[in-house]
Amino acid sequence: MQGQIIVYTGNGRGKTSAANGAVIRALSLDKKVRIVQFLKGDIPSGEVKFYNNLEKDINIYRAGRNFFISENQREEQRELALKGLQRAFNYLSQNPFLLVLDEINTTLFHKLIRWEELKLLLDKRNKTHIIATGRGANLELIEYSDTVSEIKEIKHAYQKSKSAIKGIDY
Numbered sequence: 001m002q003g004q005i006i007v008y009t010g011n012g013r014g015k016t017s018a019a020n021g022a023v024i025r026a027l028s029l030d031k032k033v034r035i036v037q038f039l040k041g042d043i044p045s046g047e048v049k050f051y052n053n054l055e056k057d058i059n060i061y062r063a064g065r066n067f068f069i070s071e072n073q074r075e076e077q078r079e080l081a082l083k084g085l086q087r088a089f090n091y092l093s094q095n096p097f098l099l100v101l102d103e104i105n106t107t108l109f110h111k112l113i114r115w116e117e118l119k120l121l122l123d124k125r126n127k128t129h130i131i132a133t134g135r136g137a138n139l140e141l142i143e144y145s146d147t148v149s150e151i152k153e154i155k156h157a158y159q160k161s162k163s164a165i166k167g168i169d170y
């Protein structure tokens with residue numbers, strides 16, 4: 001049985017949280033989990049701290065800087081994204097039950113990684129299930145995936161200039 005490809009996309013909050021729910025389920029069943037976080041490499045993260053303290057078979061690689069992509073950062077962000085993609089290939093060779101590609105959709109949207117590059121990884125998944133998160137999932141990924149969920153923003157505290165909350169948002 002080939003692993004499924006699951007996409008969480010949309011402009012609402014909760015895509016990474018949805019992926020983390022699957023990670024928790026897999027870890028609770030003693031499954032091997034690997035995560036590559038694109039663009040979030042230098043942003044503090046509660047889930048990374050939590051996972052790093054578990055005595056479970058989980059590895060996390062963080063690739064990218066600052067989440068935002070400006071033209072003067074584009075080349076550096078592309079290099080970091082490609083390092084993250086290479087790590088994902090490495091993780092896939094370890095035959096995990098689940099591989100999460102957090103914010104990969106955003107890297108595709110901003111052309112830091114090309115669809116063809118990601119598709120090579122997806123084609124090698126064998127029994128590994130892959131979750132792709134981030135806004136702006138492209139049509140090729142949507143069509144290639146088994147399950148796609150769109151998280152729609154109806155209202156967000158950021159619209160009222162409220163700050164992100166440590167422990168809720170990161």
